[in-house]
Amino acid sequence: MLYFVGLGIEQSPSLKALKILKGCDHVFYESYTSPSIHPGVLHELREQLGDSKVQNVNRIFVEDGKKILEVSKGSNSALVCSGDPLIATTHQELRTRAIKEGIETKIIHGSSIVSSVIGEFGLHSYCFGKSVTMTREPMQHTAYYAIFRNLLSGLHTIILLEWDESQHFFLAPKAAAESLVLAENDIKYLAIGSETLLLVASRLGTDNPSLKVTSVGKVDSEDLGDPPHVLIIPGRLHFTEKEALAAISGKDTESMADNSANIERVSRRMVETYTRKTLTALERAKKVSANSKQKVRFDEIFENVECYTDDAKRFLNEGREELAVLSIGYAEGLLDSLRFGRLLEFEW
Amino acid sequence: MLYFVGLGIEQSPSLKALKILKGCDHVFYESYTSPSIHPGVLHELREQLGDSKVQNVNRIFVEDGKKILEVSKGSNSALVCSGDPLIATTHQELRTRAIKEGIETKIIHGSSIVSSVIGEFGLHSYCFGKSVTMTREPMQHTAYYAIFRNLLSGLHTIILLEWDESQHFFLAPKAAAESLVLAENDIKYLAIGSETLLLVASRLGTDNPSLKVTSVGKVDSEDLGDPPHVLIIPGRLHFTEKEALAAISGKDTESMADNSANIERVSRRMVETYTRKTLTALERAKKVSANSKQKVRFDEIFENVECYTDDAKRFLNEGREELAVLSIGYAEGLLDSLRFGRLLEFEW
Numbered sequence: 001m002l003y004f005v006g007l008g009i010e011q012s013p014s015l016k017a018l019k020i021l022k023g024c025d026h027v028f029y030e031s032y033t034s035p036s037i038h039p040g041v042l043h044e045l046r047e048q049l050g051d052s053k054v055q056n057v058n059r060i061f062v063e064d065g066k067k068i069l070e071v072s073k074g075s076n077s078a079l080v081c082s083g084d085p086l087i088a089t090t091h092q093e094l095r096t097r098a099i100k101e102g103i104e105t106k107i108i109h110g111s112s113i114v115s116s117v118i119g120e121f122g123l124h125s126y127c128f129g130k131s132v133t134m135t136r137e138p139m140q141h142t143a144y145y146a147i148f149r150n151l152l153s154g155l156h157t158i159i160l161l162e163w164d165e166s167q168h169f170f171l172a173p174k175a176a177a178e179s180l181v182l183a184e185n186d187i188k189y190l191a192i193g194s195e196t197l198l199l200v201a202s203r204l205g206t207d208n209p210s211l212k213v214t215s216v217g218k219v220d221s222e223d224l225g226d227p228p229h230v231l232i233i234p235g236r237l238h239f240t241e242k243e244a245l246a247a248i249s250g251k252d253t254e255s256m257a258d259n260s261a262n263i264e265r266v267s268r269r270m271v272e273t274y275t276r277k278t279l280t281a282l283e284r285a286k287k288v289s290a291n292s293k294q295k296v297r298f299d300e301i302f303e304n305v306e307c308y309t310d311d312a313k314r315f316l317n318e319g320r321e322e323l324a325v326l327s328i329g330y331a332e333g334l335l336d337s338l339r340f341g342r343l344l345e346f347e348w
Numbered sequence: 349m350l351y352f353v354g355l356g357i358e359q360s361p362s363l364k365a366l367k368i369l370k371g372c373d374h375v376f377y378e379s380y381t382s383p384s385i386h387p388g389v390l391h392e393l394r395e396q397l398g399d400s401k402v403q404n405v406n407r408i409f410v411e412d413g414k415k416i417l418e419v420s421k422g423s424n425s426a427l428v429c430s431g432d433p434l435i436a437t438t439h440q441e442l443r444t445r446a447i448k449e450g451i452e453t454k455i456i457h458g459s460s461i462v463s464s465v466i467g468e469f470g471l472h473s474y475c476f477g478k479s480v481t482m483t484r485e486p487m488q489h490t491a492y493y494a495i496f497r498n499l500l501s502g503l504h505t506i507i508l509l510e511w512d513e514s515q516h517f518f519l520a521p522k523a524a525a526e527s528l529v530l531a532e533n534d535i536k537y538l539a540i541g542s543e544t545l546l547l548v549a550s551r552l553g554t555d556n557p558s559l560k561v562t563s564v565g566k567v568d569s570e571d572l573g574d575p576p577h578v579l580i581i582p583g584r585l586h587f588t589e590k591e592a593l594a595a596i597s598g599k600d601t602e603s604m605a606d607n608s609a610n611i612e613r614v615s616r617r618m619v620e621t622y623t624r625k626t627l628t629a630l631e632r633a634k635k636v637s638a639n640s641k642q643k644v645r646f647d648e649i650f651e652n653v654e655c656y657t658d659d660a661k662r663f664l665n666e667g668r669e670e671l672a673v674l675s676i677g678y679a680e681g682l683l684d685s686l687r688f689g690r691l692l693e694f695e696w
Contacts, residue, residue, distance in 0.1 A: 006459065007362075008356070008362060008457060008458070008459065009457055010362060010364050010456060010457065012362040012363045012364035012365070013362060013363060014355075014356060014358060014360040014361060014362045014363075014365075015360045015361060015362075015363075015366070015392075016358050016360035017360070017362075018363070044363075084459060084463050084464065084467055085467070086464075086466075086467025086468065086470070087463065087466075087467055087473055089472065089588065092467065092470045092588065092592060093588060095470065095592070095595075096470060096588070096591050096592045096595045099595040099596065100595050107464075107467065107468060108358060109356060109357055109358065109459035109463070109464040109467070109552075109553070110356070110459050111354065111356065111432060111457035111458050111459050111460070111463075112459070112460070112463040112473075114463055114473060115432050115435065115457070115459075115460040115462055115463045116432065116434075116455075116457040118434075118435075119432055119433070119434025119435055119440065119455065119457070120434065120455060122434070122440045122443065122444060124437065125435055125460075125462060125479065126478065126479050126480065126481065127478075128478065128479075129477055129478050130474060130475075130476065130477050130501070130503055131473065131474050131476075132474065133474065149501070153478070153497070155478055204457075205457070240437065240440065240441060240444070243444050244440060244443070244444045247443075247444045247447040247448050248447065267670045267673075270670055270671075270674060274674070294643070295642070295690075296689040296690065296691060297688065297689050297690045298689065300688045300689065300690075301685050301688045301689050304684075304688055308681075319493060321670075322614045322615045322618055322669075322670075322673055323618075325615075325670050325673040325674050325677065326618060326622070326673050326674075326676070326677040327677065328674070328677065329673065329674040329675065329676065329677025329678040329680075329681065330677040330678065330680050330681040330684070331681060332677075332678050332681060333656075333677065333678040333679060333680060333681020333682040333683075333684070333685065334681040334682070334684060334685040334688065335681075335685070336652075336678070336681070336682060336685075337649055337681065337682040337683070337684075337685030337686060337689075338685060338689070340645065340648045340649045340652050340682065341644040341645050341646065341648065341649050341685075341686070341691070342643075342644065342645045342648075343644060343689070343691075
């Protein structure tokens with residue numbers, strides 16, 4: 001049996017986890033997938049379980065995995081880490097190998113930074129889109145596009161920051177913010193600017209965590225303290241979310257930018273513009289048609305123009321944007337045909 | 349001081365949580381935000397902390413919150429629950445009120461079902477889009493649209509199922525699947541069908557969890573056992589994710605549907621269908637127009653129909669889908685105006 005045991009972001013085993021670890025013959029503790037925010041954790045584990053049982057293992061040992069799988073065949077063993085034990089892909093791969101080799105596996109979950117940071121800021125977990133990880137590369141289109149798409153849908157984005165244990169490197173929030181501004185200057189979707197609301201959580205799980213409600217342009221001047229940090233770019237905020245951010249930061253909610261406000265779907269803008277234009281042209285066409293001597297059923301065309309313009313608005317409100325665009329295009333075409341066919345002369 | 353303490357999905361306090369709870373004068377335990385999968389949890393807490401200290405409280409007590417806030421002003425108290433303590437919005441609201449009233453708050457996080465289920469299936473957390481909750485309403489457009497949008501981007505969707513403590517009601521996976529099929533029949537985006545790959549996790553955190561890799565059409569015939577259940581509709585699977593699902597289920601990865609493969613942007617399908625229809629109708633209109641005695645510049649209309657049909661294709665290839673849909677709608681309208689105006693009679 002191979003247990004995967006998470007100590008959560010507070011790096012403290014649950015009673016259930018301890019009971020299981022006490023029944024294990026081998027306990028492997030690794031600290032390279034999550035930063036060790038609590039230096040005494042290995043010592044504490046050894047105090048609880050006995051010095052000889054807990055082995056501190058490194059990345060190569062876990063990625064190789066042979067020793068762990070070998071001892072798990074004949075006895076109970078456990079791989080222990082901070083956070084949730086199956087968020088790291090190397091652990092997932094080890095588990096897949098174990099199952100394939102006929103070794104039973106069981107998971108004792110731990111709190112993960114991803115779900116913890118959501119609650120810390122009082123945000124709703126169903127208001128989050130895809131999360132991203134940012135690295136020290138200067139310009140990161142992938143992260144930018146993901147944030148843009150989330151903002152389009154009004155969703156929040158969690159930004160995890162690169163951490164390299166071997167180099168003791170943590171990507172700074174300031175560097176991540178600068179990288180997003182560089183991407184903005186290149187892609188120009190107007191998704192990120194210096195006013196963009198930015199949340200920074202630091203040292204979650206320790207005894208001195210901090211939560212800052214700031215902006216992309218001001219993050220540099222905040223006193224964030226030591227890493228690890230994790231960022232959130234919020235989309236559209238629910239009023240209870242705003243209240244939570246106001247309570248946490250002491251800032252008033254009015255001063256907080258709505259990052260999604262200026263980002264509308266292209267289709268929405270299109271439908272609104274073309275509806276206005278079509279209805280104006282329709283009025284002009286109606287006036288001119290009164291004096292026309294052509295044998296054309298103008299009334300039927302005009303009715304259809306109105307009908308499809310209404311449809312476009314309805315589809316838009318239902319979130320069926322493609323149908324909305326199709327309808328307004330069709331309405332415009334119906335009307336314009338009269339001009340191309342020299343049946344009516346009117347201006348758009 | 350008011351602590352919010354999560355017991356994780358295994359409903360077992362960490363050593364750190366226990367130490368804090370021992371130092372509290374009042375411990376409020378609530379079991380209405382998460383199903384109590386482990387009936388002895390209250391008993392265990394009382395054993396650890398003393399009978400008189402732990403009060404079992406209900407929804408009304410927590411939502412009202414006055415008593416909790418009152419005792420937290422003069423002493424240390426804690427609100428304890430399963431999972432993560434800040435995923436429930438009522439807890440978040442209580443925390444916001446506490447901060448506003450000058451009460452210090454601190455969070456001891458617990459593992460949440462949302463992060464746990466991702467790891468259980470060996471999926472990558474950054475491959476998930478917005479999560480949804482499904483209720484017992486028969487047809488749920490909101491959930492359907494969210495899943496559709498995630499699938500379009502290749503992302504996985506977590507589906508939480510309604511749970512009502514007071515009625516001891518758990519929404520069945522089968523009912524959720526049926527509801528999505530109903531929505532599909534109504535909206536027809538071709539996002540969900542009986543072949544759609546569906547993952548069902550049951551009783552996570554207990555001693556007899558189960559993980560099923562099934563499909564929307566087959567979920568009814570799976571032996572899922574007792575609730576609680578949580579569902580995932582995967583999008584595009586990474587090969588390590590496929591390997592994990594294969595290892596968990598004993599099924600081979602080839603038999604697993606790629607839920608994102610058949611989903612094209614609605615706009616793409618729309619443009620292709622309408623282009624075909626418009627060009628066929630154009631040919632018919634041209635034939636009929638040769639014999640028409642109407643004084644209409646048919647040639648100019650026809651040229652424009654062709655021109656905008658070409659534009660639609662070009663915009664589609666450039667990824668400018670909204671413009672493509674607008675163009676094909678316009679081309680169709682130009683042509684159809686001739687029928688509405690009784691200038692030409694031809695079939696679509």
